[in-house]
Amino acid sequence: MNIRPVVEVLQGLATLNSEVTVRGWVRTRRDSKEGISFIDLYDGSCFNALQIVAHSCLNNYENEVLRLTTGCSIEMTGQLVSSPAEGQKFEIQATDIKVIGWVDNPESYPMAPKRHSMEYLRECAHLRPRTNLIGAVARVRNTLAQAIHRFFHAKGYLWVSTPLITAADTEGAGEMFRVSTLDLENLPRGQDGKIDFTKDFFGKEAFLTVSGQLNAETYACALSKVYTFGPTFRAENSNTSRHLAEFWMVEPEVAFATLDDIATLAKEMLKYVFKAVLDDRSDDLKFFAERIDKNVIARLTDLVRLDFEQIDYSTAIEILQQSNQSFENPVSWGIDLSSEHERYLAEQYFKAPVVVKNYPKDIKAFYMRLNDDGKTVAAMDVLAPGIGEIIGGSQREERLDMLDQRLAEMDFSREDYSWYRDLRRYGTVPHAGFGLGFERLIAYVTGVPNVRELIPFPRTPKNVAF
Amino acid sequence: MNIRPVVEVLQGLATLNSEVTVRGWVRTRRDSKEGISFIDLYDGSCFNALQIVAHSCLNNYENEVLRLTTGCSIEMTGQLVSSPAEGQKFEIQATDIKVIGWVDNPESYPMAPKRHSMEYLRECAHLRPRTNLIGAVARVRNTLAQAIHRFFHAKGYLWVSTPLITAADTEGAGEMFRVSTLDLENLPRGQDGKIDFTKDFFGKEAFLTVSGQLNAETYACALSKVYTFGPTFRAENSNTSRHLAEFWMVEPEVAFATLDDIATLAKEMLKYVFKAVLDDRSDDLKFFAERIDKNVIARLTDLVRLDFEQIDYSTAIEILQQSNQSFENPVSWGIDLSSEHERYLAEQYFKAPVVVKNYPKDIKAFYMRLNDDGKTVAAMDVLAPGIGEIIGGSQREERLDMLDQRLAEMDFSREDYSWYRDLRRYGTVPHAGFGLGFERLIAYVTGVPNVRELIPFPRTPKNVAF
Numbered sequence A, B: 001m002n003i004r005p006v007v008e009v010l011q012g013l014a015t016l017n018s019e020v021t022v023r024g025w026v027r028t029r030r031d032s033k034e035g036i037s038f039i040d041l042y043d044g045s046c047f048n049a050l051q052i053v054a055h056s057c058l059n060n061y062e063n064e065v066l067r068l069t070t071g072c073s074i075e076m077t078g079q080l081v082s083s084p085a086e087g088q089k090f091e092i093q094a095t096d097i098k099v100i101g102w103v104d105n106p107e108s109y110p111m112a113p114k115r116h117s118m119e120y121l122r123e124c125a126h127l128r129p130r131t132n133l134i135g136a137v138a139r140v141r142n143t144l145a146q147a148i149h150r151f152f153h154a155k156g157y158l159w160v161s162t163p164l165i166t167a168a169d170t171e172g173a174g175e176m177f178r179v180s181t182l183d184l185e186n187l188p189r190g191q192d193g194k195i196d197f198t199k200d201f202f203g204k205e206a207f208l209t210v211s212g213q214l215n216a217e218t219y220a221c222a223l224s225k226v227y228t229f230g231p232t233f234r235a236e237n238s239n240t241s242r243h244l245a246e247f248w249m250v251e252p253e254v255a256f257a258t259l260d261d262i263a264t265l266a267k268e269m270l271k272y273v274f275k276a277v278l279d280d281r282s283d284d285l286k287f288f289a290e291r292i293d294k295n296v297i298a299r300l301t302d303l304v305r306l307d308f309e310q311i312d313y314s315t316a317i318e319i320l321q322q323s324n325q326s327f328e329n330p331v332s333w334g335i336d337l338s339s340e341h342e343r344y345l346a347e348q349y350f351k352a353p354v355v356v357k358n359y360p361k362d363i364k365a366f367y368m369r370l371n372d373d374g375k376t377v378a379a380m381d382v383l384a385p386g387i388g389e390i391i392g393g394s395q396r397e398e399r400l401d402m403l404d405q406r407l408a409e410m411d412f413s414r415e416d417y418s419w420y421r422d423l424r425r426y427g428t429v430p431h432a433g434f435g436l437g438f439e440r441l442i443a444y445v446t447g448v449p450n451v452r453e454l455i456p457f458p459r460t461p462k463n464v465a466f
Helices: A006-010 A118-123 A132-154 A213-223 A259-280 A282-291 A296-305 A313-321 A339-349 A400-410 A418-425 A438-446 B006-010 B118-123 B132-154 B213-223 B259-280 B282-291 B296-305 B313-321 B339-349 B400-409 B418-425 B438-446
Strands: A019-031 A036-042 A050-055 A073-082 A090-101 A165-167 A178-180 A206-208 A225-233 A246-255 A309-312 A354-360 A376-384 A388-396 A431-437 B019-031 B036-042 B050-055 B073-082 B090-101 B165-167 B178-180 B206-208 B225-233 B246-255 B309-312 B354-360 B376-384 B388-396 B431-437
Touching (some): A006 A019, A006 A090, A050 A073, A132 A225, A132 B213, A213 A225, A213 A418, A246 A259, A246 A438, A259 A296, A259 A354, A259 A431, A309 A313, A313 A354, A400 A418, A431 A438, B006 B019, B006 B090, B019 B050, B036 B073, B132 B225, B132 B259, B132 B438, B213 B418, B213 B431, B246 B259, B259 B282, B259 B354, B259 B431, B282 B296, B309 B313, B339 B376, B339 B388, B388 B438
Parallel strands (some): A050 A090
Antiparallel strands (some): A019 A036, A036 A050, A165 A206, A178 B178, A246 A431, A354 A376, B036 B050, B178 B206, B246 B431, B354 B376, B376 B388
């Protein structure tokens, strides 16, 4: 049996006028008056379905073929021929159709071939990859992930898996999920009446990580170029289209690198992965352009072509103040840029991606490197037309005395960060890195506005189904 | 500046007798009586260090070069020349050495260049990637991960990220970590006095997943060929060299595939990734062969070359019974194979990797496909010489009536599995998949016996440091 994925048949990789077998699911069936049925078969290997022509002479035509409905699984053998129909080069003249799996009560099949609301599809997250939309998202998601790994690997970066379960020390615990095996009905208590976490699995309080960065720094300060690509967690009670409680992050960390070096790295990475999607997933992009956002292809093409502007935060503030725009959030030196500001800069002022650098230290994290002016840090955000901030990064403070000063300012204890301080005590090096929210990247590429569509099983407040 | 990673210099990619700049950390320094110092510099890009020759004519020779100790970071510019020394083709005659970071109290530097115990290194998990051993592990780990992604991508598989946080329904909750944002000092209670999980972040009890398989099946039953590569969790209180509370798994899931198909897939994948390590990481393998296990290279080479034996579980039991070995665990039809049995089969009887198929249903999971004999299921384990079981997989039960029968036998409720049952109600297809513990794979490749060395920051009972 010459079994072929649909993509190979449609790409002309099977020999014309030879026998070929395909397996997959019925998207639609149309019957002509002349006793011919046309079955669109998909198998997930590409966006388009393959047209199967089934004649009434098939011995199961009446009792099976004519009963096929959307979602039935079949194995089909036939002759590969040129298609007279528009929009497809090939079709298959079926000589044998085996039904593998029927659909229970076709009239109530949850994925019937009509438009479903996004909310409804989320309730059927186990079946929604059968839709055009979620299938296309899955292929684009895969293409982006593979391209990210290829990009870093080719440049000599090591993929490092930083831990998901982490001790409480380093972050604002209010937004973290607790990880525990304590029996909630029988919490162990110490003599002071407080919960005794020494009895918990890890012997102390443990949480799900919000970032692999600090851990990645330990590897960058030993092996020079590393990146993480893994899940991170936020226990924020935010029901917005941009927030997930569980999402994937890409975090490169580079020894001997400055802020400008990682701004360049961010630019190169984005261009590389967008080009990969343009090259490999034009079928899915066409669908997103038709159904979701007509600008998706132009946006990606522009970003691959355009140079990235680079400006200082202070310049950004001046541009915004002189813009004559009425922003909801007033602009003055010291504010964190809002989405409206970011989008104005990228979409209206520069009409190109912009790297904004050197933010006020008071709105940024303790580990960012203090600039010589004493009031800004070597942080950068990449703003892209159509989405705003897509990447955030910084050069890390590699000078022990300056780091200690920042820890003191934030009221963080040196003991909690002793291992992080060790990196500055022993052969410290300038280093820098950035973070990219993977689902936000997919939102940018597909135009799909809600990240709940962009991860297979979204976790959000009150939702942990499947 | 012609800045080069050490690997490029050692591979001869920089022009001989031209100026080159390298950056990294001092591994060792030796001084000759003639006023020449030899500095071994590493940057993580490969196993070997690069020899820097520093003459006393350097203007910071006395007050800096002669004070360099293991772990100091430097940037060094000089002339690339052929090396007269044995074991290296190139060295650099330094014209400028900039010290970037000194080592605090060199005599107490935790990573001094001597043999450290594995236990000690774990206590310094933030510094241990600076050692030969953990650096080599990091490079091999990366090579294996990249090869896994390349292998599946080339075959048309989609990488799917299955959820880490999951509802309680599907697994034995005793071995799972609870994920919660409830305030332990103020647990909300319902009228019945029980803890009210509707007040928790997800509105119900939530845990860390032990496997992405069931979720991956939903995608395979829509897009045909998928795989997961992500973290999984076990709250087992096992302090063994083989157990981690947090580890990475690879789980392909394939529609229209039989047990034999995934046995073939497992074989092809192992051969592919082992060949990648042999091709790309011969420097690190040489180190593992010298210092950890002299058989590592031969074992990989054999596995790439040898065909895999395939036998039924029943045949395996017969072989074991007729072996005249005195096993700790007695052998009879119905037992689960122990490590000693698995290693006897692979190492002594077949002297090759073995796929054991069709295990008794009573020792296997409910979702495995019942064979026609009514007492075995279509499960398989891949046993490899030197480690025993390395992969476990099965064909999944795709027939709704049989699945319901198995659920009833196990006393699992149909409601809890309604979404899993839907895959069998709507266009069901035969499908199969396997799971590979990523750290166990690295153990096999490197010969390092304890998985705590094979993940950057191991999580085990009472250990969640860094």
